[in-house]
Amino acid sequence: MNKEESSQHKHKHKHADHKAHESHNLLEHEHHEHHDHEGHDHHDHGGGHEHHHHGNFKELFLKSLPLGIIIMVLSPMMGVTLPFQFTFPYSDILVAIVSTILLVYGGKPFYQGAMDEFKQKAPGMMALVSLGVSVSYLYSIYAVVARYMTNEHIMDFFFEFASLILIMLLGHWIEMKAVGDAGDAQKALAELVPKDAQVVLEDDSIETRPVADLKVGDIIRVQAGENIPADGKITKGESRVDEALLTGESKPVEKNVEDQVIGGSTNREGVLFIEVEETGDQSFISQVQTLISEAQNQPSKAENTAHKVAGWLFYIALAVAIVAFVTWLLTEDLQTAVTFTVTTLVIACPHALGLAIPLVVARSTSLGASRGLLVKDREALEQAKKSDVMILDKTGTLTTGEFKVLNVNTLSDNYSEEEISALMAGIEAGSSHPIAQSIIAHSENEGVRPVHFDSIDVVSGAGVEGKANNKHYKLISQKAYEKEIDVEVPKGATLSILVEEDKAIGTVALGDELKPASKHLIDTLKNHGIEPIMATGDNEKAAQGVAEELGIEYKANQSPQDKYNLVEQLTNEGKTVIMVGDGVNDAPSLALADVGIAVGAGTQVALDSADIILTQSDPADIEAFLELSDKTTNKMTQNLWWGAGYNFIAIPLAAGVLAPIGFSLSPAVGAILMSISTVIVAINAMMLKLDKE
Incomplete structure (x- = not known):
């Protein structure tokens, strides 16, 4: 196993151990208990993300932009004057002053990030950016001073200095915005639980209070059909509570006084009075906040790869620059050696690499959020x-998680399916059992009017019975009927049989529908x-x-x-x-x-x-996720190749490796290649699309 594999192997096991530890902790609790998430806000992920706390990149970028524009308008790009550029007497001194301000303000997070990387003995993106910024700034200041002292024109790199700072600040803002957008989309999850709770006061009056303001010990009232706003214990009332989301049980669960209820489950019938037992850090809102903070601190392997590639480029650029300096100093002169060295270090600046992953992440996050x-x-x-x-x-x-009527069959020539449904809905009138509620709902949906029953009684452990139109009917389970019924039952369904005077006249199959x-x-x-x-x-x-x-x-x-x-x-x-x-x-x-x-x-x-x-409960979203996974990973890989590939080719050429045979990469051509690489990375990221739904 090589060093790289060993590192990944350790990371994988660390990740697995953390997840396994978290999972075992969960297993030690009952399903209605919740856990302390305090520790989740302090993950140390290492890698390339430590610098994210070094400032608000949106503010840094927007305030640095005017300074950068002034510099780029007044300073040629590697010696080539572009159509929008102009100069005037002493404009280079103005550029030097503005560049100094930009270095101190806009460059600060990169130097702080580079210090973090050097402390961890892992120079990467921030170190490479800081190197390029420092070299281009210092050499440019030297060029301006030398012009006035020697009257000799020396090319400066103020344009590259400004563009690098602006592009890197923009890249980090895009990435932070992507995480913020994910946070905004996560807020939609909060819509799935009540925002307000009905709190019972000491004088038995009801006060509407935000769920976030609930306290342990508060008594809340939850009416039929409402979602339960918080974890607690029933103090009064009885009901069936739909906990399918929480426990996997497709049928609503009977709940009585002293039973525990879970926030987010649905009270299907009756009025419940619940004593709140969990608030604060255990609340749903707190969970969403935890998700956002975790997302902001979670680098992906692709981002770590970009960080590693930048680390390689840092060492390569430094080594090539030193070799170039020594070689040209021995074969030519100091000025030539310095020019090739500085050009090498400036061209090594990771404009495209800095945007490679953030742009894909931003696009991917946005596409994902739009699909839930x-x-x-x-x-x-x-x-x-x-x-x-x-x-x-x-x-x-x-499955839907709801108990539904899958089919109704008639077993008698005297009754149509509609009449069988009417009898079933009539005999189940007033019952709160899930099967009864499903049958009644089905008849309502079909526009069938229930038959009126003169009397209805419960048959213990079997079903219900009653009288209508001077006839005796029963709606009982297949087991209670004790005779074979020749009817096709959907797989996994529960069958109930309608009996008239001890003869089966119809069936209803109920189940959890796909x-x-x-x-x-x-x-x-x-x-x-x-x-x-x-x-x-x-x-x-x-x-x-x-x-x-x-x-x-x-x-x-x-x-x-x-x-x-x-x-x-x-x-x-x-x-x-x-x-x-x-x-x-x-x-x-x-x-x-x-x-x-x-x-x-x-x-x-x-x-x-x-x-x-x-955020939706649609299995089709899983397909969309697999597609998003596939396409995002491909785009990240492509952008890393574009972002890094340019540097691996351009750095040796900038150092003059082919100069002895008459070919060298001029600073102007290097700058154009650098810009093209950045544009390609941006366009490639924006081309990330999901198939239409």
């Missing part, structure tokens, strides 16, 4: 491209050579039905530990694993996987553990 893809860890874009396996949760990811885009997603994964595996906390029957319909491998009754073990097993086999989920029970495996994708609103813990967040 929030990239929390940019390295995930690169990992996803080489993935082998995708583990998918079922409820809420591949999302329209799920089948296409599975086909896409297989075409990409990614093996899909469904891992769900739901029961065997429900899991088998969905898996067979999609034609994929599955694992049912999966606890958080089971899912974690599955990811760990596949990772140990050397596979790159993507985990897609939306609940607390997915959090440990989301954290351990090479790429963790949280679907939909997610939960606090799931969002904390994931690398990518899909």
Whole structure:
């Protein structure tokens, strides 16, 4: 293993160990508990991002721009006067003064960044920029002084000095803006939980209060159909609460006094009074802020590569410049040696390289946000491209997570399907059971008017019974009917049978319906050579039905530990694993996987553990992410080649390596090549596009 591989190997294990440690911590908690995220604000990523705290790059760029324009208008580009440029007596002295101001103000973050790099014994982009800025400034000041002292015209590099500072400041502003845009898009996630809560005061009056202002111990009222604003304990009321997003259970869960409820789950019926148990750092808003701060401090491997390439260029430029100086000093004279040396160092300035990754990141982040893809860890874009396996949760990811009527059948010539639906809706009237609510909703959607029943009673453990039109009806489970029914049942569905005077006259099949885009997603994964595996906390029957319909491998009754073990097993086999989920029970495996994708609103813990967040609950967004991953990685690679390739060719030529055979790169041609390289990198980044939806 070479030094480079060893370094990456250590980084990978450090990354894996951090994720594994985080995941194991999650496993030690019950699914309704939340965790302290205080430590997440202080990641030390190393590499090329330490300089981001050295100033507001937008302000630095905008204030430096007028100074840079003055310099570039009054100073020729490597000795070549451009059409928009002009000079007047002593204009070079004005340029020298303005350049000094620009060096102190605009150059400050690069010198601070270079100091950080040298302290870490890893000179990179900031060191290379500082070298180019310093050499071009000092030599240019010398050129101006020499002109007035010797009356000899010596070419200066003020134009290159100013353009380098402006381009590097712009590159960092673009990158910071991209992260900010991702933060703005993340705010859309906050729309998925209530902004306000109904707080019960001591005199039993109700006060509307922002969720952010809730305190532990507050009693809040949550009415039917509302999302629960905070974690807490029921003090009064009973209901069925939809926790599909949190636990993977597709059916709403019965909740009574003293039961725990999770912020973000939905109160399906009745009024609940809840004592708040978690606020502050555990709130959803705090999670979003954590995501933004993490995104700002997360360099990708491509950015680290740009940093390494800049480090190589730093040493190469320095070595070539020294060799050029010595060679030309021995063969020609001091002036020639200095000119070739300075030209070499100025041309080595990473204009294009400085923009190579930020421009792609900005474009990629913007495209992703427009599709509801929030990239929390940019390295995930690169990992996803080489993935082998995708583990998918079922409820809420591949399926809607809602209990729906899949079909209604009539078994009697005396009744139409519409009449069977009317009877079922009538006998279920007033019931709060999920099956009843689904049947009633189905009849409403179909425009069917329920039959009026004179009496309705619950049949313990079986269903309901009642009288209508002087006939006795039952709507019971297949098990309670105790006879074979010749009817096609959708895979994984629950069958209820309508009985008239002990004879089956109709059936209704209910289940958790597949999302329209799920089948296409599975086909896409297989075409990409990614093996899909469904891992769900739901029961065997429900899991088998969905898996067979999609034609994929599955694992049912999966606890958080089971899912974690599955990811760990596949990772140990050397596979790159993507985990897609939306609940607390997915959090440990989301954290351990090479790429963790949280679907939909997610939960606090799931969002904390994931690398990518899909604000919609559409499986098609996973396809968009894979496409974004593929295209972003390609663009980063292309831009690194353009940005660095120019330097590797131009530096030796600028040093005069081919001068003995009559070919040398003039400063003017070098400057043109430098500009073309920068333009190509910018255009290439802007050409990053996703296919239309």
